[in-house]
Amino acid sequence: LQGAVVISMDPEIKDLAAGDVLIEGSTIKAVGRDLSAAAGDGQAVRIEMGGMILIPGxxxxxxxxxxxxxxxxxxxxxxxxxxxxxxxxxxxxxxxxxxxxxxxxxxxxxxxxxxxxxxxxxxxxxxxxxxxxxxxxxxxxxxxxxxxxxxxxxxxxxxxxxxxxxxxxxxxxxxxxxxxxxxxxxxxxxxxxxxxxxxxxxxxxxxxxxxxxxxxxxxxxxxxxxxxxxxxxxxxxxxxxxxxxxxxxxxxxxxxxxxxxxxxxxxxxxxxxxxxxxxxxxxxxxxxxxxxxxxxxxxxxxxxxxxxxxxxxxxxxxxxxxxxxxxxxxxxxxxxxxxxxxxIGLGQKVGSLAPGKEADIVAIRAEDVNNLPLNNAIGTVVQGADTKNVDIVWIAGELKKWRGTILGVDLDRVRSLAEQSRDYLAAKCGWELDVFGLQRRPETQYDEVHGYLEQRQKA
The missing domain is CATH 3.20.20.140 (Metal-dependent hydrolases)
Known part of the structure; x- marks a missing residue:
């Protein structure tokens, strides 16, 4: 990954205004200012990352x-x-x-x-x-x-x-x-x-x-x-x-x-x-x-x-x-x-961009209209970015999102599964739903959980 702004969250690597990340298999092999030599054996797929901010997943x-x-x-x-x-x-x-x-x-x-x-x-x-x-x-x-x-x-x-x-x-x-x-x-x-x-x-x-x-x-x-x-x-x-x-x-x-x-x-x-x-x-x-x-x-x-x-x-x-x-x-x-x-027990594997860590990496577009011009990379990630700016996602070196689109997913199927499940469960509860939320709910199913909560709080 070439020519990105890199926020590594690693105390030794720190931040790079223009940096490269080399991924080999599922692992980050190197992070640095110019990894052309390290990736110079002709085997690397080079991805130009200009206009992107790379952060750990x-x-x-x-x-x-x-x-x-x-x-x-x-x-x-x-x-x-x-x-x-x-x-x-x-x-x-x-x-x-x-x-x-x-x-x-x-x-x-x-x-x-x-x-x-x-x-x-x-x-x-x-x-x-x-x-x-x-x-x-x-x-x-x-x-x-x-x-x-x-x-x-x-x-x-x-x-x-x-x-x-x-x-x-x-x-x-x-x-x-x-x-x-x-x-x-x-x-x-x-x-x-x-x-x-x-x-x-x-x-x-x-x-x-x-x-x-x-x-x-x-x-x-x-x-x-x-x-x-x-x-x-x-x-x-x-x-x-x-x-x-x-x-x-x-x-x-x-x-x-x-x-x-x-x-x-x-x-x-x-x-x-x-x-x-x-x-x-x-x-x-x-x-x-x-x-x-x-x-x-x-x-x-x-x-x-x-x-x-x-x-x-x-x-x-x-x-x-x-x-x-x-x-x-x-x-x-x-x-x-x-x-x-x-x-969550994964600190040795992920959470920063450093050699030896798993390649869980997110690329955020810094040149989208809500982020340009780029003046502060960390501020852009925290204050400016949202889901629409998440351009590419790698998990263990495998592409999961590319140029703004989730890969390998039939969203029509996923939507159908979610809607069928929702409608079945709502019907079992006797609920009435519309696009403005839950319109009617019988109150009888509330008692067991509410009573248990009160009991726990008083204990």
């Missing part, structure tokens, strides 16, 4: 992918309404083919927006067949996926979890897919036992720390008992006590923020703990969370973090208090790339 630290045949259905939902619609509604009726449809549209949308690695927090795997179906979607899309499996939050299930994780690990672990244990609301055994099980099986752990003080008390207990560690990532981490953040720092755990989710759905206090993480020396990662209510892309997450932290800093300064240092555009790009890779 973006990393989404957590997304509930199974839901996304219902993208943007409930954009004004709060947490109880979201839970009622999903876990107390559609989730109860999912077949394996519905899991496949939801995950497939998610993975393709992720690639389209420059996401090359994603943690799929899959908390509706009602049977082993439901889990198998999402791996089929990963493979068909060709994305780098971490399957973080948890039991469904309501309704009947096969009670195969967590034991089935070992089968999934042995059957599906590959160069692009891995398995992780996810801990959510419903659990067949205490968190301490689940952590011990995961470690016995060589699995890392992801917590959905979304319940504010209730989650904080649980994390404090786990930290006090020495059960937290670098193999643990906590998502959201809203309204956690300082003693918990100290446990996080001491244990070197990862923290994955869900900025638009916390703020728009109103999780706990509604403010992602950006500054709290930074105050304790923790560099967070970012995530989309739920497309049923929120945007698909990681550009939105970067901008949300930037705006929120700077707003809070400005408010302190306005009141005459000492404000924290602003996060920068480079900071949030770091959160969306190398930090994300580290927190």
């Amino acid at each position: 973006l990393v989404d630290g957590h997304r509930h992918c199974w839901q996304n045949q219902f993208r943007r259905l409930i954009v004004d939902a709060d947490l109880p309404s979201y839970m009622a619609t999903t876990h107390g509604g559609i989730a109860l009726h999912y077949r394996p083919e519905d899991m496949y449809a939801g995950d497939l549209v998610t993975m393709l949308g992720a690639i389209d927006s420059g996401v090359t690695s994603i943690l799929d927090f899959s908390h509706n795997t009602r049977t082993p067949a439901h889990s198998d179906a999402v791996f089929k979607a990963y493979g068909e899309a060709g994305i780098r996926a971490v399957h973080a499996s948890a039991p469904p939050n309501a309704g009947a299930w096969a009670e195969h979890w967590p034991e089935d994780l070992t089968r999934l690990r042995d059957r599906f672990t590959s160069a692009l897919t891995s398995v992780r244990l996810a801990i959510d609301f419903r659990r067949p055994r205490p968190a301490s036992e689940l952590i011990k099980f995961a470690r016995e099986q060589g699995l890392s752990i992801t917590f959905d720390g979304v319940l504010g003080p209730a989650s904080s008390r649980e994390m404090e207990e786990l930290g006090r008992d020495g059960l937290l560690g670098p193999d643990v990532t906590v998502i959201h981490a809203t309204d956690m006590a300082d003693v918990v953040w100290q446990h996080f720092k001491d244990a070197a755990i990862g923290v994955t923020l869900a900025p638009t989710s916390d703020e728009q759905i109103g999780l706990s206090g509604g403010t992602p703990p950006i500054q709290k993480a930074l105050d304790f020396g923790i560099r967070p990662s970012l995530s989309v969370d739920v497309e049923i209510s929120l945007a698909t892309d990681m550009f939105s997450q970067m901008r949300c973090v930037l705006a929120t932290q700077r707003m809070q800093s400005a408010a302190l300064r306005y009141r005459g208090e000492t404000p924290p240092t602003w996060v920068t555009n480079r900071d949030v790009l770091e959160f969306a790339t190398i930090q994300g890779a580290r927190h």
